[in-house]
Amino acid sequence: MRDGSLNLDEFEDLIERPRGELRRAAEERRARTGLPPAGLGRLDELGEWLAAVQDAVPVRPVTEPRLVLFAGDHGVAELDVSGRPAGSAVGLVRSVLDGESPGAVLARRFGVGLRVVDMSLDCPEDELPPDVTRHRVRRSGGRLDVEDTLTADEAEEAFRAGMAVADEEADAGADLVVLGDLSVGGTTAAATLIGALCGTDASVVTGRGGAGIDDLAWMRKCAAVRDGLRRARPVQGDQLRLLATVGGADLTALTGFLLQSAVRRTPVILDGVVTAACALVAQRVAFRAPDWWLAGRSDGEPALGKALDRMALDPLAEHGLAVGGGTGGLLALRLVEAAAQLAHELPESVGDSPEGTAGQAADDDTSLPDPLDAT
Numbered sequence: 001m002r003d004g005s006l007n008l009d010e011f012e013d014l015i016e017r018p019r020g021e022l023r024r025a026a027e028e029r030r031a032r033t034g035l036p037p038a039g040l041g042r043l044d045e046l047g048e049w050l051a052a053v054q055d056a057v058p059v060r061p062v063t064e065p066r067l068v069l070f071a072g073d074h075g076v077a078e079l080d081v082s083g084r085p086a087g088s089a090v091g092l093v094r095s096v097l098d099g100e101s102p103g104a105v106l107a108r109r110f111g112v113g114l115r116v117v118d119m120s121l122d123c124p125e126d127e128l129p130p131d132v133t134r135h136r137v138r139r140s141g142g143r144l145d146v147e148d149t150l151t152a153d154e155a156e157e158a159f160r161a162g163m164a165v166a167d168e169e170a171d172a173g174a175d176l177v178v179l180g181d182l183s184v185g186g187t188t189a190a191a192t193l194i195g196a197l198c199g200t201d202a203s204v205v206t207g208r209g210g211a212g213i214d215d216l217a218w219m220r221k222c223a224a225v226r227d228g229l230r231r232a233r234p235v236q237g238d239q240l241r242l243l244a245t246v247g248g249a250d251l252t253a254l255t256g257f258l259l260q261s262a263v264r265r266t267p268v269i270l271d272g273v274v275t276a277a278c279a280l281v282a283q284r285v286a287f288r289a290p291d292w293w294l295a296g297r298s299d300g301e302p303a304l305g306k307a308l309d310r311m312a313l314d315p316l317a318e319h320g321l322a323v324g325g326g327t328g329g330l331l332a333l334r335l336v337e338a339a340a341q342l343a344h345e346l347p348e349s350v351g352d353s354p355e356g357t358a359g360q361a362a363d364d365d366t367s368l369p370d371p372l373d374a375t
Helices: 010-014 020-031 042-054 075-079 089-097 102-110 152-171 186-198 215-235 239-263 272-285 302-311 327-345
Strands: 065-073 113-120 176-184 268-270 293-295
Touching (some): 020 042, 020 327, 042 327, 065 152, 065 239, 065 327, 075 186, 075 215, 089 113, 089 176, 102 113, 102 327, 113 152, 113 239, 176 186, 176 239, 176 327, 186 215, 186 272, 186 302, 215 239, 239 272, 268 327, 272 302
Parallel strands (some): 065 113, 176 268
16 A cells, blocks of 8 residues: 555455465365364364465464454444443443453453554543554544544544554564454444445344344334435445445444455454454455455344355354454454464374374474363
8 A cells, every 4th residue: 555545446456365275285285184074174174274374384373363452432322222321432441451351351361462442432532541542533433324424534544543553463473363343333333334235224234232232222223224324325335435424433444454454464353243344345345355354253143144144254153142342253263273283283194193193293392272271
């Protein structure tokens, strides 16, 4: 991306697909272990994907995973469409920073570095550490049902912030990122984006959100998404304008992060409907970009299923989680790490040894982690 010029069309040329021949080489190497075909199930598929995105056979272990959470409040929450009060996303952020949220607990347990990026929290900046707020674009966002969530300049600033964070993580050595959000009203924006890009009605993509809402709140949310769709559909061919119209600063930054991560060849695990909505927008910008992503989970949100189907991404797990903040993505990370370790350590001669897998020593002396245990 040239300095001083934000042209999303350039991503089409900048993003390349992972090398298919590496995926095939990993498949051939796996066959030479002597284990039964498909004996490792989804782990085999993940190992082949890792070989392609890492450009390496055998696969390297995942050693520097990161959890990156973009935070923001949405003006549409004023309509009581969320289980949390409007403007209260800062509470979610504090819970993460204090190490008390489910995502923060798992990140600490799994040894995953954690970063929170405030894009549009509705609180004074001095309430949070400077490294959290330094990319903030504004306080909250416009009500997507009646007004743009961002100005054109704010949308570009938020998109560039997401790109900058992706570059910072890649430069720091991250070899895989779990991507999530901390928002109030974010699922309403996500449903609107997905409904517009999938050509569906509001009732088809409107769920009850991570905080859970009753029937009356769901009806209000449906109405907000319906009105947002009326505003979004005329501009859906211009992805940055679409994000400015109904996305808000956090979703705009998430989209920039996803695209720049693909440019930098950094694989990403998506966590939940908000990140999936941004991925769907990013796919419209660069059709090769989804090859660099995994869907960490399904969560019962109807819009999530629509988005993942459109991108041909199959979620790694269905835990029944209603919380976000990277929780499901971190559980999926355990599976990816296990797949990487197996693809790295399983010797090709295992099927020829009378001792089987137990009689073979790996080139590397690291032990295989349980996918649900700590590293």
